[in-house]
Amino acid sequence: MRILLDNFTKKFGTLTVIDQMDLEIHSGEMIALLGGSGCGKSTTLFSICGIHKINGGRILFGDKDVTNITSQERNVGVVFQSFALYPHMTVEQNIGFPLKLRKESASEVKRKVDEIAEMVHIEALIHRRPGELSGGQQQRVALARALVRRPDVLLLDEPLANLDATLRLEMRSEIRRIQQETGITAVLVTHDQVEAMSMCDRIAIMDAGKIVQISEPREMYNNPVSDFVAGFLGSPPIAFLQGRITDGIFVEPSTGTKMPVNADIAKRANGGEVRVGIRPEFFQPGAGAAIKGRVSFIESQGRETLYNVTLPDGNILRSIQGSQSSARIGDEVEWGVDSSQMLVFGRDGMRL
Amino acid sequence: MGNSNAEIAASGRVSAPDLRGGAPQLTRLQKIGNSRHLGLYLMAPAFLFVVLFFVAPVLLTGVFGFTNMSTATGISGGAYLANQSSMRALRDKHDFGELADQINRVVFTIDEAGLEAAAQAGASAATLKELNAKFFGQSFGKRRDVERAIKTLDNRPSSTRAIKAISKHFERSVFNIRFDSADDLLAALNKFGISLDPQQQAAVIDVTYTGWVFTTDNFKRMISLPDTRTTLYNTLFYVFTTLILFNVGFALVLAISTHYMDAAPAGFFRSVWLLPRITPPVLYVLMWKWLAWDTGFISAVLGPFGIAPKNWMLDSPTNAWTFIILINGMVGASMGMLIFASAIKAIPTSLFYASEVDGATRAQQIRHIILPQLRFPILFITSYQTLSLLTSFEFILLATEGGPGGSTEVWALSTYFKALNNYAGSLEYGYGAALALVLVVVGVAMSILYLKLFDFKTLTAPPKIE
Helix, strand or coil, X not given: CCEEEEEEEEEECCEEEEEEEEEEECCCCEEEEECCCCCCHHHHHHHHHCCCCCCEEEEEEXXXXXXXXXXXXXXXXXXXXXXXXXXXXCHHHHHHHHHHHCCCCHHHHHHHHHHHHHHCCCHHHCCCCHHHCCHHHHHHHHHHHHHCCCXXXXXXXXXXXXXXXXXXHHHHHHHHHHHHHHCCEEEEEECCHHHHHHHCCEEEEEECCEEEEEECHHHHHHCCCEHHHHHHCCCCCXXXXXXXXXXXXXXXXXXXXXXXXXXXXXXXXXXXXXXEEECHHHEECCCCEEEEEEEEEEEECCCEEEEEEECCCXXXXXXXXXXXXXXXXXXXXXXXECHHHCEEECCCCEEC | CHHHHHHHXXXXXXXXXXXXXXXXXXXXXXXXXXXXXXXXXXXXXXHHHHHHHHXXXXXXXXXXXXXXXCCCCCCCCCCEEECHHHHHHHHHHHCCHHHHHHHHCCEEECCHHHHHHHHHXXXXXXXXXXXXXXXXXXXXXCHHHHHHHHHCCCCCCCCHHHXXXXXXXXXXXXXXXXXCCHHHHHHHHHHCCCCCCHHHHHHHHHHHECCCCECCHHHHHXXXXXXXXXXXHHHHHHHHHHHHHHHHHHHHHHHHHHHCCCHHHHHHHHHHHHHHHHCCHHHHHHHHHHHHCCCCHHHHHHHHHCCCCCCCCCCCHHHHHHHXXXXXXXXXXXXXXXXXXXXXXXXXXXXHHHHHHCCCCHHHHHHHHHHHHCHHHHHHHHHHHHHHHHHCCHXXXXXXXXXXXXXXXXXXXXXXXXXCXXXXXXXXXXXXXXXXXXXXXXXXXXHHHHHHHCCHHHHHCCCCCC
């Protein structure tokens, strides 16, 4: 079901957390609300499910205005960061709780619980209590409870934050699989760009209560609208250099390295102060505009190795390379920047 | 520098004998400093107080419960005394009526002591000398007989009054004389020519002993008295009505309703409900009395409506109970409220959110989320307050003194009246202790029952969920 936030405003006391946000979530898509803590992503989620009353604008589920409908009547499924399973109920009772509250018959509840339990692979656990389950199992129960009454929208609030690294990988694909199997509209709130990029159809990246950009993950990575978005996506993160564009060429001030930029940008930013972003994969030995620096940090990630290269003025460029590279800390290196892949931002941080 | 060092060393050597007394203390101090022993030292005062003010009283209650101690017997040993009541007991309890009459009888014996006493009182020496010579050692059953004997003397006094004055010094009886030991009493009786077989001896010793003895009569008496049953029903009614209506029931209402309020009004209401608890109990009950008595608030308010003023608290047992339960409940509810409110606060907010989006109304949230999480606090308050209500009687004592007509006299109050304070001033320590012992046994039994009922072990097990 399509979800529409129209001119949505949320205040806590005098503090405006979300100011006139518009967001359309297409039916059946999974969208990520991505941002740092305090950006308003969880507030948005709690407003969609009705736990927070909103201070302005409308929320529509399909064509139905649910702005003034209580959370009890909104038909949303929520998976909380802490899973919020009822500790005194068995898994079966936890999953069946929303149905029981709707006064569905015991046999109907049983049938639906069994069906959903099978879908999230916890059939064997339904007589246990949450305390007797691992984190991943609890996560699956929470998912099952959110999905069992076929909600209009599935809301996931940092669902993977409480899991360890391997479980997180596993549950990432599991949640995506279940979302695609059920075809449900889903909103994922996360601060982890990897989760957002790997699980979702689109990402809405938020900053200070505003949506900065909504795009498909790849598109957002390649074409960030601002340096904030560029800096948020990508691991290891993008590196920025300050400088000036003269005659279609960006000159790195401390080494004097010349990096040509494309004609369109050159025309718009000629003579102006700019900030260029260089992703680690585009700073490699032997290609593009060679820039000199000293290796200041090496982090081996197994298949790949991350190098920090400090320029004479203290700016750092990052490079990610195959692990055969032989550079050591303190080595003077001269690697090339692929300036055609450089992202150029104006003084206001917006992309040029 | 070298000199001063030498001096210090020398003075140290000189004063060494003086320090010797201090040296072992230092090592003892070091021992205290050892943390393994420190705990014991720190525990010692508490242990002493627990023994003095808890263990000892409970044990003594257990012992006293099996005695007939009272103001009449005293708490130390007694004497042997033949008096009206002990002779009645000899007659009624042991069926030795004849013996009792015998002991009761007054005897006149011409003996050394009597002669001396008469001489002291101013009787003529000649009379007494002749009396001594003619009748020494003789006993007379009646005053008239001894007086007749005196009249036969050559040196008899001239007036009848003087004869009577002499005769009174020879009056001998064991009646109303305290004997320190049973042997003294028996010897005295023997002297009067009353010889007893062993069975009679035992009976006489039994009835004349004025001190306390070990006995199980307290419990027999408790079972046979109809008052006991009334007190028992009063106690059960008092404890469970107060507990269910206020200490748990109303406390839950307060805790849950303030949970759904904003922080400021919630805090205000909780503070208001705490006020009765921090009011001095005597003043608190006094205010209830002012409210209720015939020139008090209720009477004053109802007066204009033509309702005659009266003491609303002591007017009828129903009213008395209503007030007693209100007085206790208003104080008792605040403790439950605090415990329940903090337990509700400990429930993660996400559980409330989750149940809300799962479609739970307030009522369903209370039923399915809050109450199951309050199981342990409710157990705690129920057992704690049952025990405290069972043993506390101060508000009843202050408000109604068990009245009207004993209708609000609960077990603890009745115990207090029996053993420590009553109108007649005859305090039955032994019976009171027996009543108290019942309270101890019931209290322990109820604690065990509650723990079993609420499955204490599972509740106190380490939490399985964060």
